[in-house]
Amino acid sequence: MLAALLLVSGCEPAQQRVAARQDPAAGAQRENAAQVTVSADAESDLSLNWRPPLTQLAKADLPQARRDAEQAMKQGRLFEEADSAIPLYLSMLAIAPDDARAGRSLERAVRAVLAQGRQAVAEAGDQAAALRRAVAIAAVIRTMAPRVQDLAQPASDYLASVDLAEQLWQLNAVGEDQLRQGQLGEGGTGALSSFRQALQLQPDQPRAMQGLAAVESALIRRAEQAARETDYPSADRWLRLAAGVREPVGTLDDARDRVARIRDAQVAALRDAGIRDLQTPQGLREARDKLAEVLRIAAPGDAVAADFRRRVDLVTHYGLFRPGQVFTDALESGGRGPAMVVVPHGAYRMGAGEDELGATEAEKPAHYVRFERGFAVSRTQVTVGQFRRFIQATGYLARATRRGHSIVYDERSGNFVRRNGADWQSTYSGAPAGDDMPVIHVSVRDADEYAKWLGAQTGRGYRLLSEAEFEYAVRAGRRGRYPWGDSGRPPEAAGNLTGGNDVSPSGRTWNNAFVGYGDGYWGPAPTGRFPPNPWGLRDMGSNVSEWVADCWHSNYRRAPADGAAWYNPGCRARVVRGGSWATSPIQTRAAWRSSNDSDMTSARVGFRVARTL
Structure with a gap:
């Protein structure tokens, strides 16, 4: 030589x-x-x-x-x-x-x-x-x-x-020439064989060791390219070959991590694209195609793939969510919107029965309503702090602010009276309200404007609840006169209701209240202070009554059977639903409804929002 x-x-x-x-x-x-x-x-x-x-x-x-x-x-x-x-x-x-x-x-x-x-x-x-x-x-x-x-x-x-x-x-x-030509030696010849022969002549020879490292790197690159092409059997084969090139030095673990990240990214991208498909009317088929691809490339037990499968399975009824899920949407201006709870799809008998004690003709006839899809409802009534953010972001002037007064509770007389200066920033008595209090002294138009702003900020379909949705949510799968059932005595901590044991700051008590019940509040309580109902909603049917989206109709004849709001453009009489801290036991019934002028503001009425899934 x-x-x-x-x-x-x-x-x-x-x-x-x-x-x-x-x-x-x-x-x-x-x-x-x-x-x-x-x-x-x-x-x-x-x-x-x-x-x-x-x-x-x-x-x-x-x-x-x-x-x-x-x-x-x-x-x-x-x-x-x-x-x-x-x-x-x-x-x-x-x-x-x-x-x-x-x-x-x-x-x-x-x-x-x-x-x-x-x-x-x-x-x-x-x-x-x-x-x-x-x-x-x-x-x-x-x-x-x-x-x-x-x-x-x-x-x-x-x-x-x-x-x-x-x-x-x-x-x-x-x-090295074989390496440049891509002849790595995976078949037993090529660069790998040449470098190994060199190492047989001189173990640990630096150039040959570098050559082995280069072969390993080339095999890893092939594995990563196969992964990018979603050919994971080939990616696994190249990684196995790379693992046999030399003693482990950590590069294979890093390579496996990179291939896993490529796979995870592909699965996540398909899942995200599938979720976007599910948001379109005709997107279910495309989402199912993407799910099939996810299941082809995902590793066994992949949590993202499993989640995507659940979402596709549930999309018919819940879009991207699942029953009982709590979520918030990001606001374009920063922060998050209200906590929302996914209400299950289903059907119920809406309205009062013919023999229900205290029922009016306006609550009849009882009729079945079916929700083919679930929907989301804010976990609590909208708070002063949440409404304040809307006011600050838009400069919107609420009805009571423009008008200069609202209806408050007067402790001296024990009556509800008009008071100048009371608006959405005020408590039931007209004092400044904390940010965790339910917003009151708002009209239904104020509530609508807040929901529209929330929708624009999140890109989602926020709105007021329909009357059918409110009663469905307040019943939460139960039947009976009241949200908790037929008993005229609320269970302990049922909510902020007019209780016979409640006492005002000056010692007043209610003349018409649930006997023997007390919740510790005279006036609205901060939102969320009472246990949730079976669907995870708090203060539903208590604390403050709530505006809903429907126009007032004197009965349910020809009412929608799909749960949509019964709305006539230009109507002024709107519906208020649910009991409050200052409503009689009869008005706390699940079927109770009231007609109010759309400009009305009061210390007893607030609202919550719904979101289409």
């Missing part, structure tokens, strides 16, 4: 061609440079001979030649040209064979060449120039070693190291 980098013409080996490409100066010779030739028996042993570029000297030239040779030694110019140290010493010995000093200096120069050769071999792993120099020095050593005492074994070891370096170079160069 030692001759391989120095064969000329058509016999030039692959290693030299690779080296020449990497070093454009390869092969260039200086004038009077030493030459390496192939001996007559090259075909049998490929031995190399070095022909030193001798200079013709006269004896008178010896002193200057000695000075020139010593200077060349100091400069490290040992053999390449006629004025290098070894050629000069050889030229001196040619005319003065007994010059012991020249002989000793020649030996010193040859040992220095050997040291340079060892350094070149050490650098030859990835430097073509260093390998060429090591081979050139090998020729010098083969020629000069017999003339130096005790140099036979060091020379033999050096020549073997050059031969090994040449073999390693060729294997690594071939492996």
Whole structure:
């Protein structure tokens, strides 16, 4: 192998061609440079001979030649040209064979060449120039070693190291060329095989180790590309092959994480696109197609895929949600909207029965209403703080603010009276209200404007509840006169109702109240202070009565059967639903309804919002 980098013409080996490409100066010779030739028996042993570029000297030239040779030694110019140290010493010995000093200096120069050769071999792993120099020095050593005492074994070891370096170079160069061509060796040949052969010759050889790392990286890239193309069987195969390239160093774990992230991102993107499909009237088919793709590429037990499947299964009835789910929508201006609770789809008997005690004709006839889809209802009544955000964002002037007064409770007289300055910022008595109180002193138009603003901020369908939705939600799957059933005695903590045990700040009590019941409040309570009903809604049918979207109709004949609001454009009489802190027991019934002017504002009436799913 030692001759391989120095064969000329058509016999030039692959290693030299690779080296020449990497070093454009390869092969260039200086004038009077030493030459390496192939001996007559090259075909049998490929031995190399070095022909030193001798200079013709006269004896008178010896002193200057000695000075020139010593200077060349100091400069490290040992053999390449006629004025290098070894050629000069050889030229001196040619005319003065007994010059012991020249002989000793020649030996010193040859040992220095050997040291340079060892350094070149050490650098030859990835430097073509260093390998060429090591081979050139090998020729010098083969020629000069017999003339130096005790140099036979060091020379033999050096020549073997050059031969090994040449073999390693060729294997690594071939492996790197195969790597560039994409011949990684997954079939047992290619770059992987070449680098492994190099490592068999020299374990832990840096260039071959780097080659293995490059093969591993290429296999990982193929795995990641397969993952990007959603071909996860192939991605797994490439990763398995990569895992067998070398001892684990953490790169495979990172690669698996990246492939997993690619898969997760694809699953999430399909899920997100499917969810967008589900928001369109005809999007269910497209969503199911995306679900099929998710199930094809997702890892077993993938939580996102399972969630997407549940959403598709539930979309007919709940859009993107599930019954009982609590969520909030982001507001465009920052923050979140009210907490919303998903009410289950279903059917119920709306209105009062013919023999219901306290019922009016306006609550009849009882009729069945069916909701093909669920809908969301705000968990509590809209608060002063939530309404304040709307006012601050829009500059809207609520009805009581424009008018300058509203109806409040007067503690001295025990009556509801008109009071100047009372508006949505006020309590039931006209005092400043805290942000956690239900907003009151609002008209139905004020409530509508808030719902429209909420819809614009979130891009969702916010609105007031329909009358059918309110009664459906207040009953929460139960039958009976009251939200809790037929008993005329509310259970403990049923809500903020007119209780016989309630006492006003001045000691007043209710004349018409639930006997024996007390909730600790005279006036509205902060929202959410009482336990939720079975569907997770708080203060439903208590605390404050609520505006709904319907116009007033004197009975339910021809009322919608699908739960939609019964609305006539331009109507002024609107519906208020639900009991409050200051309504009689009869008005706390689940079927109770009241007609009110759309501009009415009161200390007893607030509202909550619904959202289409």
